[in-house]
Amino acid sequence: MSDDALQTLTSSQVADRAPRDWREVNGMLRTRLRTKGFEESLALVNEIAKVAEEADHHPDIxxxxxxxxxxxxxxxxGGITDRDISLAGEISRIASDRGASPQPEVGASLTVGIDTADADRIRPFWTALTGHEPAKGDPDTLPSPDGQMPTIWFQTSEPRDDRGxxxxxxxxxxxxAxxxxxxxxxxxxxxxxxxxAPAWWVLADADGNLACVCTWQPHA
Structure with a gap:
């Protein structure tokens, strides 16, 4: 494999090069393919698996x-490369041939941010509770051990009583967005x-609980 194939792309490059059926969401190239039922979904996955094996590069499915x-x-x-762009194109071709409908707008990813003045003090609680472990070289980020749970991350801030x-x-x-x-x-x-915005918008519910809608784009 050439070195160029393993060069990470900027988010702008991903947006320019990715097939129209795909979007970058939280550092990954994502799409959803609508099928006629479970049997068709399974057949689609089996065909995708063949090209993934041939490419020696495997999507999360x-x-x-x-x-x-x-x-x-x-x-x-450590990011999206031309190898991902190429495999995404192959998957889109397979999906089109099988009549699967792309729904890239459905793609989303969720993380949990925790404000704290001392991440070292509370990190053991969260690792014991969830089974997460700190990311290599980044103890303030706890990625999901199997990709099925949200990433947890710690944000340093002073104590505050005005919100959670x-x-x-x-x-x-x-x-x-x-x-x-x-x-x-x-x-x-x-x-x-x-x-x-457009990197993120901060919102609150009626009780004052906060949430952010986030994209790959840099803030203004």
Whole structure:
């Protein structure tokens, strides 16, 4: 494999090069493929598995009745590479041939942020509770051990009594973010700030619990 294939791409490069059926969400290239049922989903996954084996590069696959979720990243390179772009294109071709409908706008990822003045003091609690372990070289990030639970991360801040210490970050396709923010506000939420948009918008529910809608884009 050439060195170029393992060069990580910037988010702007990913947006330019990725097939139109895919979006970058929280550092991974994602899509969802709608099928006619479980049997069709399984057949689609089996065909994807063949090209993945041939490429010696394997997507994360979520197999369900009526849909298949896919996520690509080059773990050995630490980000999205042209290898992911190429395999995404092959998967889109297979999906088109089989009549599966792409739904890239559905892709989302969730993380849990915890404000704390001392991450070392509370980290053991969260690792014992969830089974997460600190990321290599980044003790303030606790990735899911099997990809089935949200990543937990610690944000250093001074003690505060005006709100809770936990908040949810929901990563969505960049071209869906504004609609998601508007939907949250229409559902009774409050826009706390869009100072950091389009990287993230801070919102609150009626009780003051915070959440952010996040994208790959840099803030203004």
């Amino acid at each position: 979520d197999l369900r009745w009526g849909w298949v979720g896919l996520a690509l990243v080059s773990h050995d390179a 210490r936990l908040h949810i970050d929901v990563y969505v396709p960049h071209d869906e 504004r609609a998601r923010v508007d939907a949250v506000v229409a559902a009774g939420g409050r826009l706390v700030t869009e100072e950091y």
